[in-house]
Each structure stands twice: as structure tokens, then as C-alpha cells.
Amino acid sequence: MSVYIIRRLLQSAVVMLVMALLVFVGVYLIGDPAQLLVAADADQADIDRMRRILGLDQPLWQQFLRFLMNLARGDLGWSFAHGEPALAMVFQRMPATLELVFVAMLMALLVGIPLGLYAGLHPERKLSRLIMGSSIVGVSVPNFWQGLVLIFVMAVSLQVLPAGGRGEPVTVLGIRSSLWTVDGWAHVFLPALNLALFQCTLVIRLLRTNVREIAALDYIRFAWAKGLPRSRIVYVHILRNTLVVLVTVIGVQLGSLIAYSVVTETIFAWPGMGKLIIDSINRLDRPVTVAYLMVVVMIFILINLVVDILYSVIDPRIRMRASTAS
Amino acid sequence: MTKTIPLVRPTGIVAPLLVAALALATPVEAQTLTVALATAPTSIDPLFQQLGSNHELAIHTFDTLLQMSPTMQLRPGLAESWGPTSDPLVWEFKLRKGVKFHDGTPFTAQDVLFSLRRAMNVPGAPSTYSRALASVDVEKLRAVDDHTLHVVTKSVFPLLPRFAASIPIVSRAIGAGALPREFNDGSKTIGTGPYKFERYVPGDQISYVANPSYWGGKPHWDRVVYRIVTSGPTRVAALLAGDVDAIAVVPTTDMAGLERDPKVAVACGPSTRVMYWTMDVASEQARHITSKDGKPMPNPLRDLRVRRAITMAIDRAAIVEKVMSGLAIATNQFASDGFDGYNPAIALPENDITRARRLMAEADVPNGFKMTLHATNDRYVNDAQQAQAVAQMLARIGIDVTVETMPVASYFNRARAKEFTFAMVGFSMGTGETSSVLTPALLSDSINNYGSWKSAKFDSTFKQAMSTINPAEHLRLIQEATALAMADVPIVPTHMQVACWASRSALKITAFADEYTRADAFKRK
Numbered sequence: 001m002s003v004y005i006i007r008r009l010l011q012s013a014v015v016m017l018v019m020a021l022l023v024f025v026g027v028y029l030i031g032d033p034a035q036l037l038v039a040a041d042a043d044q045a046d047i048d049r050m051r052r053i054l055g056l057d058q059p060l061w062q063q064f065l066r067f068l069m070n071l072a073r074g075d076l077g078w079s080f081a082h083g084e085p086a087l088a089m090v091f092q093r094m095p096a097t098l099e100l101v102f103v104a105m106l107m108a109l110l111v112g113i114p115l116g117l118y119a120g121l122h123p124e125r126k127l128s129r130l131i132m133g134s135s136i137v138g139v140s141v142p143n144f145w146q147g148l149v150l151i152f153v154m155a156v157s158l159q160v161l162p163a164g165g166r167g168e169p170v171t172v173l174g175i176r177s178s179l180w181t182v183d184g185w186a187h188v189f190l191p192a193l194n195l196a197l198f199q200c201t202l203v204i205r206l207l208r209t210n211v212r213e214i215a216a217l218d219y220i221r222f223a224w225a226k227g228l229p230r231s232r233i234v235y236v237h238i239l240r241n242t243l244v245v246l247v248t249v250i251g252v253q254l255g256s257l258i259a260y261s262v263v264t265e266t267i268f269a270w271p272g273m274g275k276l277i278i279d280s281i282n283r284l285d286r287p288v289t290v291a292y293l294m295v296v297v298m299i300f301i302l303i304n305l306v307v308d309i310l311y312s313v314i315d316p317r318i319r320m321r322a323s324t325a326s
Numbered sequence: 327m328t329k330t331i332p333l334v335r336p337t338g339i340v341a342p343l344l345v346a347a348l349a350l351a352t353p354v355e356a357q358t359l360t361v362a363l364a365t366a367p368t369s370i371d372p373l374f375q376q377l378g379s380n381h382e383l384a385i386h387t388f389d390t391l392l393q394m395s396p397t398m399q400l401r402p403g404l405a406e407s408w409g410p411t412s413d414p415l416v417w418e419f420k421l422r423k424g425v426k427f428h429d430g431t432p433f434t435a436q437d438v439l440f441s442l443r444r445a446m447n448v449p450g451a452p453s454t455y456s457r458a459l460a461s462v463d464v465e466k467l468r469a470v471d472d473h474t475l476h477v478v479t480k481s482v483f484p485l486l487p488r489f490a491a492s493i494p495i496v497s498r499a500i501g502a503g504a505l506p507r508e509f510n511d512g513s514k515t516i517g518t519g520p521y522k523f524e525r526y527v528p529g530d531q532i533s534y535v536a537n538p539s540y541w542g543g544k545p546h547w548d549r550v551v552y553r554i555v556t557s558g559p560t561r562v563a564a565l566l567a568g569d570v571d572a573i574a575v576v577p578t579t580d581m582a583g584l585e586r587d588p589k590v591a592v593a594c595g596p597s598t599r600v601m602y603w604t605m606d607v608a609s610e611q612a613r614h615i616t617s618k619d620g621k622p623m624p625n626p627l628r629d630l631r632v633r634r635a636i637t638m639a640i641d642r643a644a645i646v647e648k649v650m651s652g653l654a655i656a657t658n659q660f661a662s663d664g665f666d667g668y669n670p671a672i673a674l675p676e677n678d679i680t681r682a683r684r685l686m687a688e689a690d691v692p693n694g695f696k697m698t699l700h701a702t703n704d705r706y707v708n709d710a711q712q713a714q715a716v717a718q719m720l721a722r723i724g725i726d727v728t729v730e731t732m733p734v735a736s737y738f739n740r741a742r743a744k745e746f747t748f749a750m751v752g753f754s755m756g757t758g759e760t761s762s763v764l765t766p767a768l769l770s771d772s773i774n775n776y777g778s779w780k781s782a783k784f785d786s787t788f789k790q791a792m793s794t795i796n797p798a799e800h801l802r803l804i805q806e807a808t809a810l811a812m813a814d815v816p817i818v819p820t821h822m823q824v825a826c827w828a829s830r831s832a833l834k835i836t837a838f839a840d841e842y843t844r845a846d847a848f849k850r851k
Contacts, residue, residue: 029734037452039376040753041766046457047742053452081368083450083506083526093529146364148559155567162566165553166530172784254793269362269555269564271530282704284735 005305016294020071023290024064031055033284034082044241054080065139076294077287081280086291090273094295096166097265097272099179101257103188104195105250110195112203113246116240119204120211131204138201147194147267154190162187164269191268195261199253206249210242251307257285259296356548359845362555362564364575370526371506372517373445376454378432382842384533387428388494388517389758391419392487393480394436395662396838396847398479398598398758400487404433404495404518405475414482414795419490421473425541427497428516428523435469442467449505458756460490482793484800488757488832492511520545521845529554533847537756550845565590565828572842574831576644578708584828594826595837596655596662598755600763602705602819603640603699603716606631606747608778614698614747618726627747627777631689633815635682637675639723640716642820647712654821660760660767662755662822665839667760669805672812682723694724700740701750703731713750716820741776749776752823760839761804764788767812776797779816 028032034050035042042050051057055066060272070077076087115135142202155163167184169176178184214220214236262274273292282287365379372384391405405419425433436801445455446464466478479486496504500516506608515523520542521534531553536545544739553570555561558577562584564570576584579582581660603628606612612625626632642656658675661668686692701713710731717727727748736740751774753763766774770785784807826843829848836847 032739035739035742036735037375037454039454039457039756041756041762041772042454042457046454047773049456050452078450083369083371083374083448083452084510089528096530148563151560151563151567155569156563159567163564163569164555165564165569226816255716266557267560269530269552269553271558273528275529275556284731325651 008301009249010298015301016070016297019293019297021064022068022287023293024060024067027284028060031284033286036283037080049080051306076291079280079285079288081283081285081288086287087295089276089288090292090295093271093273093276095169095176096178096270097258097261097274099166099177100179100191100195100261100265100270100272101254102189103179103192103256104261105254107192107196108199108203109250112200113207115209116176116204117211117234120208121215121234121238123208123212127207132208135201138197141197143194143229143263144200144267146197147191147264148191150194151267157188161190164191165269166271191264191270192270194264195257199257202249202253204248207242208222211238214238240314244311247307247314251303255296255300255303258299266302318324330647346557352661356553357546357850358549359547359554359572359848360551360570361843361845361848362553362560362561362570362573363843364556364561366529366556367532369393369438369451369506369510370512370523370532371448371451371504371509371519372496373448374451374506374509375440375457376458376492377842378757378841381494382844383532384494385519385842386521386845387515387519387523387549388496389425389492389519390491391421393756394491394840396595396836398666398755398839400491403491403631404438405490408490410795411476411603415479417477418470418487419475419477419481421475422541423473425518426539426800427500427518428537429497431499433495433497433518434472435475436472437498438475438495439467439469440501441493441495444501445493446582449776451506455493458492461486482795484792484795484797485759485761488759489837492756500839506727518527521550524549526759528829539685544845546849552843562828568830571779572827572833572835572848574827575841576828578671581651581653581826589831590828591831591837592826593837594653594824596664596840596842597823597825598661598665598758598839599752599775599823599841600640600657600660600755600819601654601712601750601752601821601823602660602711602767602817603768604741604746604749604751604775604777604817605636605779605817606744606777608780611749612697613745614694614700618696620692620696626689626695629689629691631685632691634675635685635689635723635820636720636725637815637818638678638682638685640719640726640818640820641677642674643677644719645712645715645820649715650821650824651827653707653824655824656682656821657819659812659819660763661755661785665755665759666801666806667755667764667808667810671805672809679722686723692724694726696726696728697748698728698730700737700746701729701731701746702734702737705734706750709750709752712820737802742773744776744778746776750778751817754840759786759804760808762793763809764811765792768816777817779811779814781811781814781816 034047034054034056038046038050055063079086079089115131119131122128151163154161163185167178167181167187169178170180172180220237223237262278265272265274277292343545345428367380367383368375369380372388391403392400393403395401404422407420411418421435427433440509443464461479461483462757463478463480466850468476470476497516500514504514512523520537520540522537524533524535525530531551533551535549538544555564561573562580565573585592607627609625611622612627617623646654646656655662656674659669701709703710713729713731717729720727732808756762766772768775770780787810791800791807794800794803825837827835829835832851834849834851
């Protein structure tokens with residue numbers, strides 16, 4: 001198993017380097033970061049000076065080589081636009097995004113699992129049809145529009161929740177988070193709900209299908225015939241076997257929520273990483289873009305790894321390739 | 327649990343008295359102003375980069391030698407008086423006495439010298455203030471005494487005071503060797519300004535507390551919180567929900583609704599940003615012009631009559647009314663009335679399609695031509711819509727226009743490479759007067775003269791203006807140069823932007839033309 005993990009991590013290093021190269025070429029093709037930084041009335045000398053300061057006067061391959069050499073020392077470069085270490089900027093914004101995604105996932109699962117289970121066990125009941133019908137809202141209504149509606153209903157009309165921003169983070173048990181306070185939850189509620197709606201729909205629909213499949217299998221029918229208590233059949237024999245699907249969905253969605261919740265973050269003025277990457281791309285701030293995407297690739301890879309490991313824990317029939325080979 | 331408060335059931339006359347007593351007993355609540363800004367700063371270091379979103383925050387903590395009035399007239403700041411000495415290259419600034427930095431150290435001419443030198447070269451920064459200081463001989467800066475400063479310019483330079491209004495002054499004692507990062511965490515953010523730095527959370531908010539011993543009198547607010555809310559509808563929602571007291575950059579689409587709302591006060595003022603279209607007036611064959619049947623043709627924009635037809639065909643009033651929801655001022659020069667350099671003699675061209683068509687016929691292109699125009703889609707207020715509107719207006723004189731818009735990230739390096747034939751540009755008068763736009767936009771050797779318009783007459787008149795120290799004569803020459811240029815239609819200005827703020831109705835707002843949000847521009851009624 002450890003061989004498997006090491007091999008996966010090595011593969012991910014290659015992915016990250018390829019990605020960095022793509023960003024270098026991409027920024028090079030789009031435009032000249034120096035021209036965005038100089039004053040609007042700059043002359044050619046100003047632009048040349050800026051290119052020298054940023055190292056953009058070198059050929060692209062030399063710039064990339066220098067990036068690799070710095071990378072070996074753990075230095076991902078300094079932001080063009082902010083003059084701060086790029087990686088530190090990404091990590092500075094990460095807690096806010098992780099908070100938001102954590103709450104959104106929690107909401108999606110707390111609501112999605114019971115509803116999906118119910119709809120799967122009783123597909124013909126009216127309530128199940130209601131659940132399935134209304135869950136379409138989550139996928140069919142655009143994310144930004146949902147967000148605006150939530151703001152206008154909850155913040156402007158009813159004035160029960162703030163329209164945006166993040167609560168004041170406090171440190172409890174060594175963890176600094178805005179979720180330790182009521183105010184923090186008031187702030188995170190709407191953006192998290194905005195993110196959760198789609199996830200919730202996904203969980204409900206997948207779980208329902210999965211539960212219906214499993215409920216029709218022989219071993220469940222035998223379990224009923226044997227007279228096992230209902231709770232044991234539902235929560236142990238059915239729910240446990242849906243976990244593979246659930247874990248897969250959570251794994252995939254968690255990564256994309258962390259990396260790309262930019263629409264929600266922008267609408268709710270949530271100071272997370274998503275806004276950072278959009279600003280950085282708009283400003284052609286290459287070091288921050290590279291650092292951000294490398295961190296995101298790392299997160300994706302780690303989540304996938306955890307998911308793979310969880311598979312073998314959840315379902316003993318699934319074995320990891322490397323462990324069978326060794 | 328406190329036992330000292332007895333349980334009373336106030337009845338009759340007692341109740342109102344009690345309420346009144348309680349109200350009196352409560353200490354006066356600290357007055358906090360919370361404002362949602364549209365753009366995040368790139369750094370809190372005031373000399374990091376010459377950028378509006380940085381400067382508007384910097385001027386809360388730091389002072390400049392001179393300040394700008396809402397209509398961009400100079401008024402005293404850290405300098406009480408200023409002017410050229412008998413040598414027109416040497417300017418004397420008399421500095422205010424008794425001013426102290428937030429840490430108590432006294433402000434002297436040495437701090438100014440230090441700041442100007444630092445502005446040229448901030449560690450790890452774009453250091454774009456070096457542009458503002460290009461005319462200053464930094465080696466020859468001299469403190470005559472603690473409160474007298476002599477600045478030597480490389481050539482005669484009448485605009486020095488205006489540039490002096492753009493550079494924040496930091497403390498020498500603290501700023502030596504300071505990195506931009508140390509301003510972001512507040513350890514070096516110590517100025518002489520009306521507010522003391524409290525905290526900065528990148529991408530989220532920045533807050534200040536009042537500097538009670540400010541030389542200009544106690545600031546209006548005890549505490550100021552600026553929140554960064556980039557999404558326009560969210561800013562409006564935050565105001566309507568009562569989360570913030572005021573917002574900057576009101577979206578044009580929301581203006582009408584907010585103006586009707588009795589709970590909201592709105593203030594707008596002409597800004598220093600002019601929007602115009604540049605035309606390739608130099609190339610034999612324009613890159614993006616063909617005849618109607620797609621064949622190459624000589625560049626029609628070289629002909630003054632075509633350019634006059636174009637400026638006549640563009641209905642500025644319609645752009646202001648329909649595209650900008652009224653939040654703009656139509657213009658045919660680089661400023662609106664009231665700004666230095668505005669020339670009242672330059673009239674708006676008549677929107678006369680028949681005459682424009684006749685001009686096209688006289689210029690031997692009676693059937694028009696095909697053209698691609700270029701514009702940004704994420705830089706200026708309603709930029710892509712403006713491009714669409716102009717395309718339709720030009721269709722009326724037979725020019726078939728294809729609109730191509732792109733993000734600013736790839737726009738200006740293409741514009742500077744002269745890749746465009748007809749392109750949108752927005753320029754802000756950084757100094758609050760028009761020469762700061764004329765210089766980049768129209769001087770022959772400027773790389774921002776995207777249409778490559780060249781006029782020796784304009785160049786010489788303008789340069790004469792820029793070396794005339796007498797303010798009235800300087801302005802007259804600037805106006806003359808502007809009239810000279812506009813007679814040849816080198817570019818097509820359409821409008822000046824209008825900047826708007828909104829607040830809850832209990833506040834009164836003063837709009838500043840530089841579009842900077844200032845805490846003390848919001849006053850309690």
C-alpha cells in the first residue's frame with residue numbers, strides 16, 4: 001500500500017510540473033503582465049524596466065528554468081501584482097474557502113442522505129416525488145442567480161442574515177476559524193447554502209438510484225425473509241453499501257468546490273481562494289496563478305488518494321493494485 | 327449575575343422618564359462608518375504602485391504635500407504654501423509645522439526627501455511612482471531647513487504641484503528599508519493622515535481608527551471599515567440590507583432604483599476619466615479595414631473628411647442616455663466643464679447623418695467600408711455595450727462594423743503594438759487636468775498614441791505649454807493645443823464618466839472627481 005501511495009505522489013509531481021508549464025505558455029500567449037502593471041501613461045522605458053524587474057525580459061524557457069530552480073528550494077515566486085510570496089497568498093486565503101466548502105458539504109449530506117435514502121426506499125410515495133421534483137431546482141437554476149435570490153430574500157427583504165462577507169475568525173483549540181461564533185455561522189449560511197443546493201441534488205439523485213438498485217438485490221431480499229430488523233437492513237446492509245458511490249461523489253465534488261467556488265465567493269464577497277485565482281488571471285499574475293493551480297492539483301490528488309484508500313476500507317472486495325502486486 | 331439592578335415595572339409617567347434616563351446614561355456610541363468598495367488594493371504600501379485602489383486607501387493614513395478638492399483644484403496638505411523660486415527649475419514647498427506621525431515623531435522635510443526617493447524604488451514593487459517623478463531631479467532634492475523643501479526639476483515643469491499631490495509621504499524613521507509586506511501587516515503603516523491603520527485582511531477588508539490629533543482637525547468617524555465587495559449587485563444588496571453604511575461604484579443599472587428609495591442617498595459627480603476611440607490615421611492600409619466586398623483598400627481614416635463623418639455619426643447623447651443610463655457627460659475633448667484644460671470653444675459635433683454621408687461621398691467612400699473595432703469587456707463601465715452602440719451608429723453612414731471585445735489582460739499590449747484600427751481607450755486625468763491625458767494620447771512620440779496621429783504644430787504648442795510656468799498662460803496654451811488637435815479629429819472622445827456613491831439616507835456624500843472613496847466625504851446629517 002505504501003508503494004502505491006508513493007507511486008501516486010510521484011505521478012502527481014509530474015502533473016504539477018506539466019501544469020506549471022502550461023500556465024507559463026498560457027500567460028505568455030495571452031499578454032504581457034508588465035503592461036498591466038505600469039501606469040496608464042507609461043512610456044516604453046517604463047515597460048522595459050518593469051519587464052526587467054519581473055524577469056520577463058528573459059526568453060520563456062529561461063524563465064521556466066529559473067522557476068524550476070526556485071521551486072527546488074520551495075520558492076514558488078513572488079506575486080507580480082502584490083509583491084508578496086505567491087504561495088503564502090494562496091494559503092492566506094485557503095481557510096475561508098475550506099470553511100465555506102466544509103459547511104456546504106455538511107449541509108448537502110445532512111439533507112441529501114436522508115432524503116435520497118427515503119426516495120430510494122419508497123420510490124412511489126408522494127413525498128418521494130416531491131423530493132425528486134424539487135431537487136431539480138438545485139441543478140437547473142444557475143448558481144449566481146440562486147445566490148442573488150438568496151441575498152435579496154434573506155438579507156434585503158427579511159433582513160435576517162448578512163448579505164455577504166465572512167464573520168470574524170477566532171482561535172479555539174488552536175484552530176482559527178469564523179465557525180466558532182454565531183456571527184460566523186450567520187455569514188457562512190447563505191454562501192454555503194448556495195454551494196450546497198447543487199451538491200444536495202446530486203447526493204439525493206445518486207443515492208436514490210443506488211438505494212433502489214441495492215434494495216432489489218438478493219441479499220437484501222434474504223435479509224427481509226430472514227426477519228432482520230428494518231433498521232439493520234436499511235442502515236447497515238443498504239446504506240453501508242451506498243457508501244462507495246457517496247464517497248466517490250464527495251471526493252470529486254470536494255475538490256472542485258475548493259478550487260472553483262469562485263461564483264459564490266464573488267457574489268457573497270467571501271474572501272476565499274476563488275477570487276484570488278480570477279484576479280490573478282485577469283492581472284496575468286503568473287506566480288500566483290501557478291502557485292494556486294499547483295496547490296489545487298495537490299488537493300485533487302490527495303482527495304483522490306484518500307477516496308481510493310477509503311474504497312478498500314468500505315468494501316473489502318476492492319483491493320489496490322500495488323498491494324496485490326507486492 | 328448583577329443584583330444591583332432592581333426589578334421595576336415602570337408605569338405611567340415613570341416609564342418615559344426611565345427610558346430618557348437610560349438614554350442619557352448610555353455613553354455616546356462610537357461612530358463607525360462601513361463602506362463597501364468595488365476594487366481591492368494590490369498593497370497597503372502607499373508607494374508600491376500608482377494605482378487608484380491603493381491610493382484611495384493610502385490617503386486615509388498618509389498625507390500628500392498638496393491635496394485635491396472634489397473638483398481637482400489644489401489645496402494645502404503637508405505643504406502650506408508652494409511655488410517656483412526665482413529660478414524656474416527650483417520649487418519651494420513650505421511645510422506645515424507641528425505635524426506628528428501616528429507614533430509621535432515630528433514630521434520634517436527629511437520625511438519628504440525620504441518618501442520621494444523611496445517612491446523611485448520600492449523593494450519588490452512595480453514602483454510606478456517613478457513615472458510621476460520623471461521630471462524631478464531626485465539627486466538635487468534638498469531640505470533647506472526642517473520645514474522648507476527645494477525640489478529641482480530637470481526642465482521647466484509647471485505641473486510639479488499637481489504631481490506633489492499624488493505622492494503619499496511616509497516616515498523616514500520607520501520606512502527605511504521597509505518592505506511592502508510590512509505595510510500590509512501594519513507595522514510600517516504609520517503616517518500623518520486623519521486615520522490610523524487598524525487591520526488589513528487581503529481580499530476582505532481594511533479598517534482604520536481616528537487620529538484624534540490630526541492637524542486638519544478631528545476626523546469625522548471614530549472608526550472606518552472598508553469591505554471589498556467586487557460584485558455590483560452584492561454591494562447594492564449590502565447597502566439595502568443595512569450591512570454597510572455606504573457603497574462606492576454604484577452599478578449604472580441600479581441607479582434609478584436607488585434614487586427612488588427614500589432610505590438611500592445618492593451622490594454623483596463628473597469623474598476624471600474620459601472615454602474615446604483612437605483611429606489609425608497613419609497606415610497606408612489599415613489592418614482592420616477592407617472595402618465592402620472584402621478587398622484591401624487605402625486607409626480611409628487618413629482622410630479628415632471620413633474622420634469628421636465618423637465623429638458626426640457617433641451620437642454622444644444617445645451613448646450617455648442609453649448605454650450609460652445618464653451617468654456620463656458627453657464631450658469632444660478630454661475633460662468636462664470645470665476641469666483645468668477644458669476648452670469651452672470646442673463644441674460637441676452635431677449628430678448630422680446627412681452631412682456625414684455627404685462628407686463620406688466627398689472623401690470618395692460614398693458606400694462606406696468594412697471595419698473591425700476593438701474594445702475591452704472588463705475594464706470600463708459598460709465597455710462592451712459602448713462598442714456595440716458605436717458599431718450601430720457607424721452603420722448609419724455605411725461603415726459595416728464588426729465588434730471584437732477582449733479582456734484587458736490582452737488588450738493594451740495589442741493596442742501599444744498598434745494592432746488595432748479603431749479602438750476604445752479610457753484615460754484618467756491623473757493630475758486632475760487635461761495635460762495628463764494629452765501627453766500619452768496625442769504626443770507624436772507617445773507609445774499610447776495608438777492611432778499614430780502626428781502634428782508638429784500640436785507637439786510644439788503643447789510642449790510650449792508644458793514649459794510655461796505662469797498658470798494662466800499655461801492653461802491658455804493647453805486649451806489652444808487641444809483645439810488645434812481636435813480640429814483634425816485625431817481621436818473621437820465620447821464622454822466623461824460620472825462617479826456615483828450611495829449611502830443610507832442619514833448621510834451626506836461629497837463626490838470626488840478622482841473617484842477615490844474618502845471616509846470624511848461621508849458626513850452625518
